[in-house]
Amino acid sequence: MASRSTQILEAAARVIARRGIRGLRVDELATEAGVSTALIYYYFKDRSGILRATLEYISDRAERYTTERDPDAPPLSPREELEETLLLELQDTVEVRENSAAWGELRASAVFDELLREDLARATLVWAQEIAALLGQVQPMAPAAALASAGERLTALLEGLSMRWLSGGIRIDHARALLRGAIDTELAALR
Numbered sequence: 001m002a003s004r005s006t007q008i009l010e011a012a013a014r015v016i017a018r019r020g021i022r023g024l025r026v027d028e029l030a031t032e033a034g035v036s037t038a039l040i041y042y043y044f045k046d047r048s049g050i051l052r053a054t055l056e057y058i059s060d061r062a063e064r065y066t067t068e069r070d071p072d073a074p075p076l077s078p079r080e081e082l083e084e085t086l087l088l089e090l091q092d093t094v095e096v097r098e099n100s101a102a103w104g105e106l107r108a109s110a111v112f113d114e115l116l117r118e119d120l121a122r123a124t125l126v127w128a129q130e131i132a133a134l135l136g137q138v139q140p141m142a143p144a145a146a147l148a149s150a151g152e153r154l155t156a157l158l159e160g161l162s163m164r165w166l167s168g169g170i171r172i173d174h175a176r177a178l179l180r181g182a183i184d185t186e187l188a189a190l191r
Helices: 004-019 026-033 037-044 047-067 078-087 094-110 114-138 144-166 172-190
Strands: none
Touching: 004 026, 004 037, 004 047, 004 094, 026 037, 026 047, 037 047, 047 078, 047 094, 047 114, 078 114, 078 172, 094 114, 094 144, 114 144, 114 172, 144 172
């Protein structure tokens, strides 16, 4: 069973994904998590603390579902690992939908919340650097600056494709095909 704080963060991700940041009310979060509002304030101090912790939680959760692999599966080539890591952000599961929607809501709210903006900028930088490192495994002779730029472009594209898919603008198979094409383009430019 999940700890109480994890239970609250899971509920926060669900509420934010469904109702947005503005729709996040501590009393509703308490009901969704099955805890008291006092317990939420005990763990997270205030609404801003809840948002910051939820951002960290969804980042960690995405890290798990994009990197955990069956230990008995054959190892992936660097190219396969890069592609799989990115494409796992476009899977039609509750967890991924929730994470992507909550990430989009947090990003939109960061426009008006400086503390959240700083946390989001750090999380985005870490993600882009992780993708740049994977690109570097595929193209080890590419300059670091080129890898960093390619990592930023791919993660930004993925966020946009995810939002278009979640909002019904494109089908998931088309989003995945566009992302594969972008990976090909970025790797070709790094040669």
